[in-house]
Amino acid sequence: MARDVTTDPATLEEAPPPEATDDATAMAARLAEAGRAKRLNERTRMILAYVVLTLFVVIAIGPAFYLISPAFRDSVSLFTYPPEWIPSEPTLDNYRFLFSSTSYVRWAINTLIFAGSTTLLTLATNTMAGYAFARLRFPGRNLLFFVILATLMVPVAAVLAPTYLTVNTIGDWPIIGNWIDIDTYLGLILPSAVSPLGVFMMRQFIETLPDGLYEAARLDGAGEWRIFTKIVLPLIKPALVVLGIFVFMLTWASYLWPLVAATDNEFRVLTVGIASLKGQFVTDWGILAAASLLTIVPVTIVFLFFQKWFVQASMAGALKQ
Amino acid sequence: MAEVILRQLTKHFGSVEAVEDVTLRIPDGEFLVLLGPSGCGKSTILRLIAGLEDATRGEILIDGELINFKDPTKRNVAMVFQNYALYPHMTVYKNVAFPLETARMAREEVAEAVQRAAEMLEIEALLKRLPEQLSGGQRQRVALARAIVRQPLVFLMDEPLSNLDAQLRLQTRLELMGLHERLGITTIYVTHDQVEAMTMGQRIAVMKDGRIQQMGDPTEVYDVPANTFVATFLGAPPMNLISGSLERDNGQVSFRFEGYELAVDPATSVIAPDTLEEAVGEAQLGVRPEHLTLASPDAEGLPGVVRFLEPVGSDLFVSVNVAGHAVQVRMPPDTQVSTGSNVRLAFDPARSHIFGADSQNLRS
Amino acid sequence: MTAVDAPAPEAVPDDWRAPTLSDAEYRWRARRYRFRTVRRAAGFLSPYLIVWGVFLAIPAVWGIFLSFNQGGLIKGDPRVFVGFDNWTRTVSDSELRTAVKNTSIYVLIAIAVVFTLAIFLASLLNHYKKGSNFYKVALYFPLLAPPILGALMWFFMVNFDFGILNLIKRTVIGGDGIRFLGDNPHALLTIVAVEVWRGLGFWVLFYLAGLQSVPEELQAAAKVDGAGKWRRFRRITVPTLRPLLLFALVIAVIFNFQLFDSVQVLTDGGPRLGTATVVWFIHKRLFKFQDTGLAYASSIGLLVVVLVLTALSFWLLGKRRQREA
Ligand SMILES: Nc1ncnc2c1ncn2[C@@H]1O[C@H](COP(=O)(O)OP(=O)(O)O)[C@@H](O)[C@H]1O
C-alpha cells in the first residue's frame, strides 16, 4: 500500500485547504464522489478478505471431507478415472472390516483409558503440587520449582531411550513389574503424566485466590487437606477444566511414546493402531479412511459443544507460561 | 473465655519492625481496643495471636498456655477480617457451618448452632444465599456469625467496620458491644478510628511504630496521655502543643515561651513532684481545646489573634494564632468573637500537660 | 464488666511478665514448629515429585550417562561403555547430518510460512469481526485431530492417482500427476504443508489474542491523527506484537524441531532420506536397534538445543513482563 501523503498530519497542516478557489458546489460533488469510490474500494476489500478467509477454512476442513467418499466405497473404485465423487455403490464394508478384523474397538478403549487416566493423574498431582508451591512456605521451594520448571520443554524424543529403559527396568522388578512395564497401562500412562505445565498453571491460579480465604479457613480449624479439597478445588474448577481438556487432547493425540511403550495389540492406542493400518507397501485406502473418519467425528462433535473451553485450553499452553 | 498474655512480643519482616516488644495482659472477658495509625503493627499483633504469622521473639499465652508453637487450627481463636473473607462458593449456611463441620460436629448440632448464631445476628433469612448476593453489612454479620458459632476462646477483629458506611458503622458498633456483653468473650479489636476506640474499648492500647505507647481505660488515656503522640492522636481537634522550655529559678520551675511564663505549681502534679528537681530544658505545653477559653485582651492568659472560626453546630472552634502556633479553642456555639481580634487564652493549669524533651508526659 | 468481677490490672502482681521459656528452648521449639510446613509440603508434592522424578528427571540424567554407551535396549544386546565415541561420531555421521539439515530447512520454511499466514489471517479477523467466530473455530479444526490423523488425511489429498491435488493438476495444467511423497524435495515440502495446515489455526488465535491486546484507543488515536493503515500496522501493531513474536518464534522452533509423527506415517524418512528428521533418526536408531549409541548422543544434543531455546524464551518472556510493568 502506498503511503497516502494527504493523510500525513504534518503535511495536512502546512498545505493550504485543497482547491480553496473552487466554488462550494463543485467541491461538494468531488467530495461525494471520492467518498463513493472509497466506500466501493472498502467493499471490494471486505469481499476479498472474506473470500480469502473462506478459502483457508475450506483448506482447513476440506481434508476431513475428502475422507468421506473413500470411507464408504470399495478401495478399487477409487482409482477410476475420471473420478467418481459420489460412490455408485456405497458400502459399509470398510466399517464391517474395521470392527471384525482389526482391533479398532480395543484401540479406542485403550485410548480412553490412556488419555483419561493420564488426565486424572495429571490433574491430581499437578493441582496438589501447585497448591504446595502457591501456599506452603517451605524452605527451598523456589529452587525446587525452578528445577521442575526447567523440565517443561524436555521433548519426549530426547528422553525416549532412558524412559524406555526405566520402564523396562522397573518391569523386571518383582510385583511392581507386573504393573509397570513396557506393554502395560501404567507403563504407558506414568511417563505421559510428567509435564510440569499443569503445576505451573495451577500455582499461578491458586496464587490469585485471596489470602484471606486460607487464613479464615485455617482459623476455622481446617487443615491443609481440608482447605485444599473444600476451599481451593471448588474455586479453581475452571482452571481444572481447561487443564483437563488440554492434557486429554495432548495425550490422546500423542504417538511417539505409545508407539514404543505399547507395541502389543492389547495395549495399542488409536493413533498407533490407525497408523499401522497404513501398510508399509500396500494400503487399504477404504479402511484407512473409515478408521480416520470414525475417529475424528466424535471429537469434532465434542469440540463443537465446548469450543470455548478448547480454545482457551490450547491458548493456556502457550500464553499462560 | 480466656485470659491473653503477650510477653515482649516482637515481629520483624526483614528490616521492618512491625511489632516491637509488646507486653500486655488482657483479662478474661475484656474488650481491648488496639488503636493506632495505619501501619503501626495492629494487624500484625492479631495475626501473631491467631498464628497466621510466627513471632520473631516473645511469647503468647492463652489461659496460661504458651501457644506460640501451636498450629492456628488448634488455637481456637476466631478472627473477623477487614474484608470478611467469606468463602465465595458456599452459601451463608455453609459458611457459618464450616468451622463446626471441620470439627466433625454432628449434623443436627451444626444446624442448631448455626441457627442460634443466625438468630443472634439476624441473618436467618439469608442462610441460602451466596456471599456475592449480600450487602456489605450483611456480609459483616455473616463473618461475625461464623466467628461466634463455635464459641472461641478469643475473638480477634481487624477493623471490622471500616468497609461499612457511616450509618451502618454506628449501628454495628452498638451491636458488637451488645454481642460482647452477651457472650463475654475476650475480644481484641483493632481500629484506627479513635471514636470507635473510645466508645467500645474497656481498655485501649495506643500503638505507634510497633510499640505500645499507652494502655488504660478510655478516660485515662484521654485525660492523661503518656506522651505527645497519644495526646495528639486522641481527640478531635487534637490537643494543642506549644513548644517552649522548662526553666528553674530559685526553686520555682516554670514553662516559658515567647516571653510568656507559666509557673508550675507542685500541688497540681502537672509535673510529678519527684522529677520536678531535674525537669529542665526543652518542653511542650499541652492543653486540650475544650480546656481553653477566650478571654478579653487585658485578662490573664496566652496572648493571641483570632484567625479562623469554625462553627460546627454544637460547638464553635476558634483557631487562635499564639506566637506562630495555631491553637484550637472549643467555645460554646453562641460565643461572640470575630477574626482578627486580640484575645487571651485562659486555662486551668491543673488540666494542662507538660511534655519533656523526650515527648513523655511529666505528670506521674 | 465492672471492677468487682475482674480485678483491676494494677492489682495483679507483675510476675506474669516473666518469660516461660529459655532462649535456647524457644529457638528449638520455633524451629520444630516451622518444620511442619516441610512435612505438609512433602505430602502435597510427593505424588508429582515421584512421577516426575522416576519418569522424567532421572531418565533425563540417565540419558547423559547413556550417551557414552552403546546398545542395552534389548536383552540380547548388552550395554557397552564407549567413552566419547558416540559424540565424535555425531559430527561425521552422514545420516544424522542429513536429518539435521532437513529438520532445519523444515523449521525455517514452516515457521516463515505459518507465521506470515497467521499474522495475515489474524489481522483480517481482527478487522472484519463479522462472523469471525465461525472462521476461528473452523481454522482451529485441524488441531483437533492427532497429528497422525492429520497426516493421513493429507495422504489421501496428495495421492498420485486419486488425490485431489493431482486431479486438479491434471485437469487444469495437464500432464501427469506429481509424486508429492515420492520425490525430493516435494516430500519435505509436503510435510511442511501438512504441518502448516495443522498449526495455522493455533497461531491465528495466538496472534489474534495479541492484536486484540493492542489498546483500541491507540488505534483510534492514530486514525484521528490521520495515520494510514500500513503506518498504523507498522507503528502500533508490530511494536506491540514484537515481544510476542520473538517468544512465539522460540516456542515454534522448539516444537517444530521435534517433527516426527507425520514423517513417520507419510514417508518414513524417505525418499532417500529426503524427509529424515532428527527425532525420526533417534527413533529409528533406537528401535531398529542399529547403532543406538548415536541415538543416545543425539537425544542429548536435542535436549541441549531445546533447553537453551527454552531458557531463551523465558528470558524473552521476562523482558516482556518488564516492559509491561
Ligand atoms: N507480610 C509482610 N511482609 C512485610 N512487611 C509487612 C508484612 N505485613 C505487615 N508488614 C509491615 O508491618 C507493618 C505493620 O503492618 P500492620 O500490622 O498491617 O499495620 P496496621 O494493621 O497497624 O495498619 C507495616 O509497616 C507493614 O508494611
Ligand SMILES: [Mg+2]
Ligand atoms: Mg491493618
